[in-house]
Amino acid sequence: MTFFKFKARLYPLVAVAASLFVIVFGLVAAREANMSYYLLGVLAWVSLFGCVKSCLKLLPAFVVFGGAFAGIAYASAGGDVEAAISMLNRFGALFLGVALSMSVEAVRMTRALSQVRTPRALTLGMLIAMSFVPMLKGEIGRVREAMKTRGAGSVLDPKIFYRAFLVPFVMRLVNISDTLALSVETRGFTLGGGLYSIYKKEYPALSDVLFVIGLAVGAALTVVL
């Protein structure tokens, strides 16, 4: 049975819910003495469940920004180490939560949302918004490249920014979205309440239950101990 399989990847909705839990719990209980241990445990736990890559991606940002803000908290609290640790905990919880949600692929999230009968307009929008981000970075690069070719000058100049960057960029966005809409319609996507098939369904597995239990037990121990 599918449920009793151990899956390395989390069920998308469980991952999102767990991400929220880690962020909220981390922000609220940042001052708990055992919070740092809990977050280290969560790091190990999420790594076991297929989030290693996203954790590694976010680690440098956590070290830089977490360190900087912990330093500010330390200085502003008059050399209080606990203040610095609390700030570090908040950043840790935030980055772990983001890593968890980042580990969910846009397509899997869309499938899971479709299975729970989320309106098509929303699932389509989510899918596009999630998968459009890398494309957007490429477009920004292309517009800037065009600026360099034309010798438009610095993007920091408001006039140049508006004329040579913002207007062409929005123009590209409109063209891309028109093409994308046409492509979606050609593939038979409709917004009506018509029936549709999901060929590869997403189901929660025993590993998801285990993951949630692990997080909850860890949180309870952090508060109780």
Added chain:
Amino acid sequence: MTVDTEVKTAAADIAALIENTRELQQAVASEQAAYEEKLKRREARDADESKMFRRFKIKDIVFLAVITACMLVTSAIMPLLIHVPVFGIIQLGLGLQFSVFPVIGLMKVRKAGSMTIMGIFTAFFLVMMFPPMALIAVCAVVVELVVFAIFRSYKSDWACVLAGTLYMPLTVPLLYLYYNVNYTVTGSENEAVSMFLGATEPWVIALMTLAVVALCFAGSVIGMVVSRELKKAGVLKK
């Protein structure tokens, strides 16, 4: 059985099938006509630009999603801003992009619910960065109600500007929740941080709120100017 008989039987079967189909067609003819009439009415309504409540097309949803993606890319600084205990710093950091892009979105998709759809898409992602900001979807609904109360529709460009100006500042009250729960109540060390940065001073709150509104208004006007320019160039087709 001869070939002749077989052909006759097949012909009779086909005739019966055709007759059966005709009967079925006649039975549902009135319902079919009513459905087609309904579709025609719906299409006519969707084509009427003056109507506020029109159905969304796929290209509308796609454009709003693309615009949301732009807002999200530029709001990546939010996880850092939430840890700076200065009142309104999140809104100040995000104000420009959260007013320029929604106005462009609204000026292309001038339909009731456009702002709410952008709000829902945005909330889905912001909740991962800072859960209270997920209430931005509620702010989008409030903005639409205000705009409809004043302008009745997004037909006027200034209705779009008003929506863009109010969108982000309406999230300012959410900060009350954050600063109280996370910084003031939870510990003495954070009170020190708040005092250091002056988060609790009333004049800071007033000035920051004004600054956020001014920034969002400027952003909305920029969005309107960009959209008008694209419209003139024939890029912003409906």
